[in-house]
Amino acid sequence: MFFGMPLTGQTVSFFLLALLIIASGVMLMTLTKVMHMAVALAGVFLGVAGIFILLGADFVGMAQILVYAGAITILMVFALMLTQKGDDTESPEASTGRSLLTLLGVVVFTGIMLLVLRGTTWPYSQSAVDPYTQPTVVLIAQSLYHTYTIPFELLSLILTAALVGSVVIARKED
Amino acid sequence: MFSWQATPLRPLTLLGMLIGVVVVLALVLGIVTYLIYFERKVIGWMQGRIGPNRVGPLGLLQSVADVLKLLIKEDIIPANADRALFLLAPVIAFVPSFMVLAVIPYTASHIFTANLNVGLLYYIALSSLTILGIVMAGWASNNKYSLLGGMRSAAQMISYEIPLGLSVLGVVMLAGSLNLVTIVQHQATDRFGWYIIPQIIGFVVFMIAALAELNRTPFDLPEAESELVAGYFTEYSGFRFAFFMLSEYVYVFAISALATTLFLGGWAGPFLPSWLWFAIKTSAIIFFLFWVRATMPRMRGDQLMSFAWKVLIPVALFNVVLTGALSLIG
Numbered sequence: 014m015f016f017g018m019p020l021t022g023q024t025v026s027f028f029l030l031a032l033l034i035i036a037s038g039v040m041l042m043t044l045t046k047v048m049h050m051a052v053a054l055a056g057v058f059l060g061v062a063g064i065f066i067l068l069g070a071d072f073v074g075m076a077q078i079l080v081y082a083g084a085i086t087i088l089m090v091f092a093l094m095l096t097q098k099g100d101d102t103e104s105p106e107a108s109t110g111r112s113l114l115t116l117l118g119v120v121v122f123t124g125i126m127l128l129v130l131r132g133t134t135w136p137y138s139q140s141a142v143d144p145y146t147q148p149t150v151v152l153i154a155q156s157l158y159h160t161y162t163i164p165f166e167l168l169s170l171i172l173t174a175a176l177v178g179s180v181v182i183a184r185k186e187d
Numbered sequence: 188m189f190s191w192q193a194t195p196l197r198p199l200t201l202l203g204m205l206i207g208v209v210v211v212l213a214l215v216l217g218i219v220t221y222l223i224y225f226e227r228k229v230i231g232w233m234q235g236r237i238g239p240n241r242v243g244p245l246g247l248l249q250s251v252a253d254v255l256k257l258l259i260k261e262d263i264i265p266a267n268a269d270r271a272l273f274l275l276a277p278v279i280a281f282v283p284s285f286m287v288l289a290v291i292p293y294t295a296s297h298i299f300t301a302n303l304n305v306g307l308l309y310y311i312a313l314s315s316l317t318i319l320g321i322v323m324a325g326w327a328s329n330n331k332y333s334l335l336g337g338m339r340s341a342a343q344m345i346s347y348e349i350p351l352g353l354s355v356l357g358v359v360m361l362a363g364s365l366n367l368v369t370i371v372q373h374q375a376t377d378r379f380g381w382y383i384i385p386q387i388i389g390f391v392v393f394m395i396a397a398l399a400e401l402n403r404t405p406f407d408l409p410e411a412e413s414e415l416v417a418g419y420f421t422e423y424s425g426f427r428f429a430f431f432m433l434s435e436y437v438y439v440f441a442i443s444a445l446a447t448t449l450f451l452g453g454w455a456g457p458f459l460p461s462w463l464w465f466a467i468k469t470s471a472i473i474f475f476l477f478w479v480r481a482t483m484p485r486m487r488g489d490q491l492m493s494f495a496w497k498v499l500i501p502v503a504l505f506n507v508v509l510t511g512a513l514s515l516i517g
Contacts, residue, residue, distance in 0.1 A: 020196050021196055022196050022200075025196055046269070048269070048272065048323075048326060048327075049271065049272065052272065052275070052279075052319075052323065055316075055319060071303070071304060071305045072304075072305050072308070075305045075308040075309055075312045076308070076312075078312040078313065078315075078316070079308070079311065079312035079315060082312075082315075082316060082319075083312060083315030083316055083318070083319070084315070084345065086319055087315075087318055087319060087322065087341055087345060090319070090322050090323075090326070090341075091322075091338070091341060091342075094322075094326060094334070094338060148304040148305075148364075148366075149304070149305075150304060150305060150364075150365055
């Protein structure tokens with residue numbers, strides 16, 4: 014037992030993932046080199062993917078790794094490599110008044126979050142480990158291609174139009 | 188089935204997990220050692236040479252000696268390199284290559300296999316993380332050849348990841364699952380047999396895209412030694428260099444095992460035990476990769492991207508449409 018929680022693989026990996034997310038988040042804010050921040054951001058994305066998988070949403074977790082930790086991070090690194098020149102360290106420390114205000118904001122935010130989280134009754138099931146009756150891939154596919162076919166197709170049409178449009182606009186420049 | 192999430196975490200359970208990981212790691216190291224030996228022998232044979240034959244009987248200990256040499260070499264960090272990222276990059280590159288092995292069904296009894304419902308997606312998602320390690324290595328080395336190699340590598344691997352993902356969609360459509368274990372079981376009952384027959388277009392696209400993902404000849408532009416010295420790992424030495432080589436060869440094994448699982452029926456086969464069938468099929472694909480390396484010239488840089496976007500992706504999309512139409516009719 015660990016603070017009233019059973020010490021299972023789930024709780025241990027939750028705390029490890031939470032540690033990873035928080036540590037990467039803090040590093041993201043404190044590191045000075047932009048390239049280091051990109052790696053820290055990948056850490057945050059991976060941790061969030063782990064949380065998704067722990068919650069039983071394995072498809073979303075994998076898509077998170079594929080799209081965010083894989084593609085988006087590489088895209089950012091690529092853009093940084095192509096554009097960056099010379100020194101990229103940031104401006105010096107903020108003033109004392111600003112730091113105090115930030116601290117106040119953080120305290121108030123934490124207080125409100127704690128109040129709301131404690132005051133909510135969460136849905137809770139006894140057999141909590143695998144809440145879905147079918148593989149999540151099947152469930153997602155059914156809702157995408159059966160229940161919400163038309164909104165899904167419209168969305169993909171809009172996205173394709175946006176993609177083609179951006180290419181056309183980028184071509185016009187040169 | 189054993190559920191690690193619900194079982195209380197006792198020291199013995201943890202020890203069991205650790206032992207499992209160490210066993211797989213040792214197995215992988217052994218496989219990689221003899222993969223390198225096999226590659227050198229095969230290429231030597233195709234080029235009319237003998238290949239390694241000095242260390243041990245038939246040169247069997249050559250790779251062991253090479254690895255030992257790499258491990259005891261000095262670990263040099265260039266003075267102007269970005270130290271933290273330079274040290275971290277080989278780890279980022281290697282860890283995913285080892286993690287993808289978790290979902291591959293080696294035998295009929297799944298001793299080491301995670302029976303994951305999104306197994307195929309897991310493989311593709313994690314293997315994309317290695318690109319980050321490679322780009323970081325190229326950038327952190329603070330060397331123009333490394334940087335060029337890293338950028339070429341990122342562009343190439345991201346471009347070829349799309350045809351790789353699209354080419355396996357046909358298999359997923361036929362099997363109706365992303366679970367690699369289920370895909371193997373479906374191939375036993377499918378009316379065409381192994382998916383290499385109904386999915387021959389997908390298989391060809393998969394093999395080409397896999398060669399590009401592995402940065403191997405004819406797609407080895409990121410490490411073209413005649414123009415880039417060695418690409419993204421020019422500045423690396425000792426065991427960090429060994430890590431890059433290790434992850435490259437683990438991927439050779441992993442992608443061959445994945446191709447076996449998806450297209451060649453996995454561990455299924457008559458008479459022989461399942462693990463032996465799996466080993467035979469995987470070795471055949473690995474031999475094919477080495478064969479291509481020994482016989483093909485390197486692709487030209489300007490052809491590389493247009494080949495991925497204008498040839499491979501349309502062909503893979505056509506395969507998806509064709510598979511869908513055929514499964515609607517039949």
